Structures are given as structure tokens and as C-alpha cells.
Amino acid sequence: MVTSTRRLDAVYAALADHTRRAILARLAAGESTVGALAAPFAISRPAISKHLRVLEGAGLVRRTRAGRVSRCRLDARPLAGAAGWLERYRRHWEQRFDRLESYLRELQEEEKPHGHRS
Amino acid sequence: MATVPSPGSAAGHRLVVTLPSDREIEMTRVFDAPRQLVFEAHTSVEHMRHWWGPRGFTMVSGAMDFRPGGAWRFVLRKPGGQEYAFRGEFREIVPPERIVWTFEFEGAPGEVAVETLTLVERDGRTTLTTRSVASSREARDAVLRSGMEQGAGETWDRLEEYVGRPR
Numbered sequence: 389m390v391t392s393t394r395r396l397d398a399v400y401a402a403l404a405d406h407t408r409r410a411i412l413a414r415l416a417a418g419e420s421t422v423g424a425l426a427a428p429f430a431i432s433r434p435a436i437s438k439h440l441r442v443l444e445g446a447g448l449v450r451r452t453r454a455g456r457v458s459r460c461r462l463d464a465r466p467l468a469g470a471a472g473w474l475e476r477y478r479r480h481w482e483q484r485f486d487r488l489e490s491y492l493r494e495l496q497e498e499e500k501p502h503g504h505r506s
Numbered sequence: 507m508a509t510v511p512s513p514g515s516a517a518g519h520r521l522v523v524t525l526p527s528d529r530e531i532e533m534t535r536v537f538d539a540p541r542q543l544v545f546e547a548h549t550s551v552e553h554m555r556h557w558w559g560p561r562g563f564t565m566v567s568g569a570m571d572f573r574p575g576g577a578w579r580f581v582l583r584k585p586g587g588q589e590y591a592f593r594g595e596f597r598e599i600v601p602p603e604r605i606v607w608t609f610e611f612e613g614a615p616g617e618v619a620v621e622t623l624t625l626v627e628r629d630g631r632t633t634l635t636t637r638s639v640a641s642s643r644e645a646r647d648a649v650l651r652s653g654m655e656q657g658a659g660e661t662w663d664r665l666e667e668y669v670g671r672p673r
Contacts, residue, residue: 487556
């Protein structure tokens with residue numbers, strides 16, 4: 389539980405930055421070398437490497453090295469967990485709203501004997 | 507896929523949650539009730555104690571001064587006995603369509619969210635929308651997490667099953 393929460397924190401933190409989201413979008417089209425990945429961005433290579441380390445830490449990017457060339461690919465599995473996080477929140481609130489719905493129904497039932505039926 | 511039955515989903519009134527910006531959470535749901543009644547359910551402790559909070563929680567203390575500038579405070583007790591307190595103040599009240607109030611969990615003092623409740627009636631049904639603006643993205647994400655953790659309970663395992671299904 390704690391571990392999965394920490395992992396989700398890492399995923400959300402990784403997704404909070406627009407450069408990292410752009411990197412992921414690019415990797416969604418296929419794997420890439422770090423050099424090719426950095427090309428479209430107007431930031432330094434070390435800055436890109438830093439973003440990649442954050443993405444790796446969240447488990448969203450896998451890096452492999454062949455000689456001097458480092459290649460990156462997307463691992464989308466943690467995103468399913470992140471989506472699940474929001475879904476759990478939704479389920480939690482849906483239950484809370486179910487209570488409101490039940491209560492509104494009770495109020496309407498109480499009103500019926502005194503007035504006409506709808 | 508595992509399903510989690512609830513009266514709401516059975517009636518087709520699914521809660522929709524969206525994150526319109528880094529600091530916001532928006533929730534929308536339709537109720538089979540006139541707008542006036544949905545509004546009234548939000549106007550007094552006598553009403554709120556019947557439904558405000560997760561299932562199984564009881565409101566052990568509640569106070570609300572339902573007017574702009576008026577304060578509110580609710581204390582909920584979990585089935586295990588632990589208590590949680592929430593407080594805030596009403597900023598704007600436009601019967602029967604809009605309430606703006608601040609929301610603060612006393613366990614995270616200083617993290618004040620501003621919540622706007624909007625009610626729209628159509629064909630005898632009411633669409634309820636709440637838009638909550640947190641003080642920061644971190645605070646918003648902490649709220650998302652707390653909802654998940656509070657939601658733990660008997661449905662937890664079923665949610666695990668639902669969320670963890672192969673895709």
C-alpha cells in the first residue's frame with residue numbers, strides 16, 4: 389500500500405512537467421535515442437537527462453545502452469496505476485453521492501403522503 | 507471486469523470526475539430530484555448529517571452558519587472510532603443554484619480549497635457540479651490520495667480487482 393502510493397506519487401510528479409509529458413508523447417510513437425529525443429527541445433542535454441531520470445524513477449521510461457548510444461522506450465504500465473488512482477477517488481465520491489441520492493429519495497417519499505403523487 | 511454495484515450506477519447516474527487544471531477537481535452527477543430539494547439538502551446540519559461523508563461514517567458534531575461569511579465545521583467518526591474534522595466558511599449563496607464555500611481538513615491545516623457547487627435542473631432532474639480549487643497542485647494531489655485512502659474498506663478489495671484487471 390505504502391509502496392504503491394509512493395510509486396503513484398512518482399508517476400504524478402513525473403507527469404506534472406510539460407517537457408516530460410512531451411517526452412512521453414514522443415516515446416509513445418516508438419523508441420528513440422537520447423540524442424534524437426533531445427533534439428526538438430530548446431533545453432540542454434543535461435536537462436533532458438535529468439527529466440529522463442525522473443521518468444525512469446517513475447518506471448515510465450526504460451533506458452538501454454549499446455556502446456555509446458543510449459536508447460529510451462516508453463513503459464506505459466504505471467500509467468494504468470495512475471488512472472486507477474483517479475478511478476478509486478471517483479468510486480469513493482460516488483459512494484458519498486449515493487448517500488445524498490438515498491437521502492433525497494427519503495425526503496421525496498416523506499413529501500408524497502401530504503401532496504399529490506407525481 | 508468486476509463491477510461495484512451502487513444505487514447511483516444502477517440508475518445510470520454515474521459520477522464523472524475530471525481534473526480541469528493542476529489545482530482543480532471537478533465532479534458532476536445527476537440526481538432524480540428537483541433542484542430546490544438538492545439545494546435544501548445542503549443548507550443545514552439537520553440535512554447534512556444524513557448524507558455528508560463516506561458510507562458508514564457518522565457526523566458526531568456539526569455546526570453551520572449558512573450565510574455569506576458564516577462558518578461551518580463537521581466532525582465525522584469512522585466505524586473504527588477515529589474522528590476527522592473539517593471546517594470552512596460560506597463565501598457566496600445563491601438559492602437554489604450556487605454555493606461557494608471554503609473547505610479545510612483539520613488534519614492538513616492551512617490547505618484551504620475553495621469549492622463551488624452549481625445546481626442545474628432539467629426535466630425534474632438536477633445536475634450537481636462541484637469544482638474544487640486547491641491552494642497548489644501538491645495539495646490537490648494530496649486530496650486525491652486522501653479520497654482513495656478514506657475509500658478503503660470493504661470495497662477496497664473489489665476496487666483492487668477492478669483496477670488491477672489486465673488491460
